[in-house]
Amino acid sequence: MASKTKKAQLDVQAQLEQVENQFQTLQILNEEGEVVNESAMPDLSDEQLQELMTRMVYTRILDQRSISLNRQGRLGFYAPTAGQEASQLASQFALEKEDFILPGYRDVPQLIWHGLPLYQAFLFSRGHFKGNQMPEGVNVISPQIIIGAQYIQTAGVALGMKKRGAKSVAITYTGDGGASQGDFYEGINFAGAFKAPAIFIVQNNRFAISTPVEKQSAAKTIAQKAVAAGIPGIQVDGMDPLAVYAAVKDARERAVNGEGPTLIETLTYRYGPHTMAGDDPTRYRTSDLDSEWEKKDPLVRFRKFLENKGIWNEEKENEVIARAKDEIKEAIKLADAEPQQKVTDLISNMFEELPSNLKEQYEIYAAKESK
Numbered sequence: 001m002a003s004k005t006k007k008a009q010l011d012v013q014a015q016l017e018q019v020e021n022q023f024q025t026l027q028i029l030n031e032e033g034e035v036v037n038e039s040a041m042p043d044l045s046d047e048q049l050q051e052l053m054t055r056m057v058y059t060r061i062l063d064q065r066s067i068s069l070n071r072q073g074r075l076g077f078y079a080p081t082a083g084q085e086a087s088q089l090a091s092q093f094a095l096e097k098e099d100f101i102l103p104g105y106r107d108v109p110q111l112i113w114h115g116l117p118l119y120q121a122f123l124f125s126r127g128h129f130k131g132n133q134m135p136e137g138v139n140v141i142s143p144q145i146i147i148g149a150q151y152i153q154t155a156g157v158a159l160g161m162k163k164r165g166a167k168s169v170a171i172t173y174t175g176d177g178g179a180s181q182g183d184f185y186e187g188i189n190f191a192g193a194f195k196a197p198a199i200f201i202v203q204n205n206r207f208a209i210s211t212p213v214e215k216q217s218a219a220k221t222i223a224q225k226a227v228a229a230g231i232p233g234i235q236v237d238g239m240d241p242l243a244v245y246a247a248v249k250d251a252r253e254r255a256v257n258g259e260g261p262t263l264i265e266t267l268t269y270r271y272g273p274h275t276m277a278g279d280d281p282t283r284y285r286t287s288d289l290d291s292e293w294e295k296k297d298p299l300v301r302f303r304k305f306l307e308n309k310g311i312w313n314e315e316k317e318n319e320v321i322a323r324a325k326d327e328i329k330e331a332i333k334l335a336d337a338e339p340q341q342k343v344t345d346l347i348s349n350m351f352e353e354l355p356s357n358l359k360e361q362y363e364i365y366a367a368k369e370s371k
Helices: 002-020 046-071 085-093 108-113 118-125 149-164 182-193 223-229 241-256 287-294 298-309 314-337 343-348 356-369
Strands: 100-102 170-175 198-204 233-237 262-267
Touching: 002 223, 046 085, 046 108, 046 118, 046 241, 046 298, 046 314, 085 108, 085 170, 085 198, 085 241, 085 262, 085 298, 100 149, 108 118, 118 314, 149 170, 149 182, 149 198, 182 198, 182 223, 198 241, 223 233, 223 262, 233 241, 241 262, 241 298, 343 356
Parallel strands: 100 170, 170 198, 198 262, 233 262
Antiparallel strands: none
């Protein structure tokens, strides 16, 4: 009996290893900007490649300036994005305008490139209600603060798209810590059961705040968690913009063709702290690990690739940097010019029709604000 039990355990372990070995990392550009997977190369024109690089450089400058503004007390909550530009921006670049983005709190850059005015992104950071009023035709929702909750919302939005017959997708993002949440499993399972046109991205930046991914799950990859939901899963080099773009483009085509959702794990790294709210990454990350991932910088490898093609140079990059600084300066002026949020603004935006207790509070604060 004992020998049969032992054999069954070995068989189960072999099955697990067989599943895990299916999830090889998709990479197109190596760290030197060289194409190592020609067959997976996406069909992008030189102009599109330049535009993607422009967005990545711009966003790196935006991250640097946002950190400075936060330290000056001119921004509120901020989660740094440096290192994750390929994962964030190449995925958004593969979308169409009608697609819907449901972001996590680190995913403000995708919203900006999907149409959210920069000054409103700054207002969101300050907690101002106008930072959450998305312009007409910009298909995004406010960044989700509750870890993983956007996964369930995405399943619902995607199912609504399917019921309307829309040729569009709902895409969402979380980190590796988000993949440990119950909402993560419920979202991918629901979307899989109804073949909803959703794309679920897990940006595995190795640390959920300070907890390393190895302590969050016994699974070898996050991508393999798709197996339990009966949907495709893929692991991608998240520092490689071409690989990220190709994976999301393919997932989008599958979704709009009625083939259901896809789970994409992007292997990436955030160079800064988890947020600017007191996190100190030197307490849980080694300098050797930082140095290892700095060599994989998505801007460096993509710059080398474009320079080798003769379509990018220092002059072009400096123009983007200068433009980014000018536009950021103008956007923060617009945010500063917005009237400060009042308590009555907060209360009046909570419900279409205020319940009696909030009506009372509104009247109290309205009287105070009128003085």
